[in-house]
Amino acid sequence: MLHSEGAGDRLAGDLLGERARLTPDAEALVVVDTGARLSYRELDQRAVRCALAWRGLGLEPDDRVAILAHNRVEYVEAFFAAPKAGIVLVTLGTRLTARELAEILADAGALAVLYDGALGEVVDELRNLEDGPAVVEHWIALDAPRAADDLPYAELVAAVEPSGFEPTPRALDDLHCLLYTSGTTGTPKGVMIPHRQVIWNGYNTACGWQLRADDVSPIFTPLYHAGGLMAFLVPIVTIGGRIVLHGGFDAAEVWRTIEAEGCTVVLGVPTIWKMLMEAPEFPEVDLSRVRWLISGGAPLPEYIAEAYRARGVEFLQGFGMTEVGVNCFAMTVDDSRRKPGSIGKPMMFTEVRLVDDDGADVAVGQVGEMLFRGPHVSRGYWNRPEATAEALDADGWFHSGDAARRDEDGFVYVAGRTKDMIISGGVNIYPAEIEAQLLRHSAVQDAAVVGVPDEQWGEVGVAFVVARAEVTDGAGALDESVLVEHLQGRLARYKVPKIYRWRDELPRTAYGKVVKGILRDEYLAEGGAS
DSSP: OOOOOOHHHHHHTOHHHHHHHHOTTSEEEEETTTOOEEEHHHHHHHHHHHHHHHHHTTOOTTOEEEEEOOSOHHHHHHHHHHHHHTOEEEEOOTTOOHHHHHHHHHHHTEEEEEEOGGGHHHHHHHHHOTTOOTTOOEEEESSSOSSTTOEEHHHHHHTSOOTTOOOOOOOTTSEEEEEEOOOTTSSOOEEEEEHHHHHHHHHHHHHHTTOOTTOEEEEOSOTTSHHHIIIIIHHHHHHTOEEEEOSSOOHHHHHHHHHHTTOOEEEEOHHHHHHHHHSTTTTTSOOTTOOEEEEOSSOOOHHHHHHHHHTTOOEEEOOOBTTTBSOOEEOOHHHHHHSTTOOBEEOTTOEEEEEOTTSOBOOTTOOEEEEEESTTSOOOBTTOHHHHHHHBOTTSOEEEEEEEEEOTTSOEEEEEEGGGOEEETTEEEOHHHHHHHHTTSTTEEEEEEEEEEETTTEEEEEEEEEEOGGGOOTTSOOOHHHHHHHHHTTSOGGGSOSEEEEOSSOOBOTTSOBOHHHHHHHHHHTTSOO
């Protein structure tokens, strides 16, 4: 790969180094598990040592280094060390099996793996696979080594001399990391995240969401996910605020730290907001310093938003995806009140089109597929030229597969995934629109709608509903006629689901998205009986 040697390109990837240069003494990171508190200077020096340790192992620019770990300070170091050393960081999901991890490591061609001692058993299993990741040359232990030849991370970084360090020159389109998609719809694909995408995400989120240097944000979502890294780790570092890093999610711990650290902006997914709402700390925790909360990953049930408003805090809705950046839209608190259900307007210099099946722009109020273009769009998929060409067209538009509509004021509303669209009697039906109305019913706690085959209509909608405990009958279910009546007053008759199923909970990914394939398979396994 060719690299530009210009000064602007040389600094393009080193976001942490630039922030440390501007505000070295500002507090950057609080690590909940250890109590460590690091300034930007201290955090940057740790990242420099990590980069030098990789260089000392003979790793070269564009080599891939993988990390398999829960949230910890070394994860943050590795993420910011990657652009300093010219390394491409590969983040590995902590819930994946050894075989899934082996496939990703082989696909990425990772030469080194940093691993967390808490995940030692899956590391052992991974290395013992007959067709395991032979490409890996260095296993680096963040805790006690699992094997005699494994390299202790602490010793590697302690042995280097950081003074006089110079970051590796990088071009804006060089890769910062490979983030593998969840794989809920097939084999995971490595999304190629260039430096320009990371930096633009930081700038535009800081501006669009009006972040401030005195903002404090907790991270309790996993750092292996784009949401954990890019919202709000990168934006908060960009603006010079403070991150409070949790090792994982624990509702009581999150509420304690939000209060103790004076957190001001907090990101979560609906599942997490529900667990936090149901925690015993919720009614009494001091939320006076919270400016707003933001929910992403899936639609937020209205009853949850109402519970937080009763505590005096407002919710904003967000939208993004790994391939085009996790923050593509923005809105003010006033906007969130005026435009319930909206994800806001596209951020500055973020081009968004809504198009029909022929690629023509749809009219205001009509649903179309969202296309994105701008510096926040990824380079496509690693080792997948066909998939890249299918998603990223010749004019630079990324075809998201998400359907949405735009109102007369330019605010966008997500209708759902185009692949989830139901075609019933030749008419397109978008599940997210139905789900949003189901969630407005006071008796509904959670809901998802999927399409299933039907002899008469081609497809019909099946609504999977979780009823709120206090309103269920003895059988734990609502009378479906109540929901039908509710929907018929709000949706065209053809959109109202024909079939209803009751569940204790909906299957969700680690980041809160409903796994609709499980629901569809569950219904079909019943024989499709209504």
